[in-house]
Amino acid sequence: MAVHTAFVDAAVKAGVQAVVYLSFAGAAPDATFTLARDHWATEQHIRRSELRFTFLRDNLMRTSRRCSSERMVEAWVTTYLAVAAGELAGVSDAVSRIAGHPARTLTQVLSG
Numbered sequence: 001m002a003v004h005t006a007f008v009d010a011a012v013k014a015g016v017q018a019v020v021y022l023s024f025a026g027a028a029p030d031a032t033f034t035l036a037r038d039h040w041a042t043e044q045h046i047r048r049s050e051l052r053f054t055f056l057r058d059n060l061m062r063t064s065r066r067c068s069s070e071r072m073v074e075a076w077v078t079t080y081l082a083v084a085a086g087e088l089a090g091v092s093d094a095v096s097r098i099a100g101h102p103a104r105t106l107t108q109v110l111s112g
Helices: 002-013 034-048 069-084 094-099 106-110
Strands: 018-024 052-058
Touching (some): 002 034, 018 034
16 A cells, blocks of 8 residues: 555656556445455545546456465455455446447457
């Protein structure tokens, strides 16, 4: 978390005007998935800054090797708890709004 806030603060100090932050679906202070709580806190830090921002919230996560093994286990377990609770079941309508057609499965894309 400290790395995230330090990055935001450094961007402001350097005169950056806008940031695109890759967050996580369901980012909230009470999210089941522990890292989603961290992303929520980073979003709030960005909101309090003078930066213009865009938050992209995906529901796939590649974890960092810099986390302690205890933190990694907690993140791994809470990921599955969040899936079981339905917290990651949302589907965005962005593809159909932006591309003008519904999202397609990989099979549909490959079959033309």
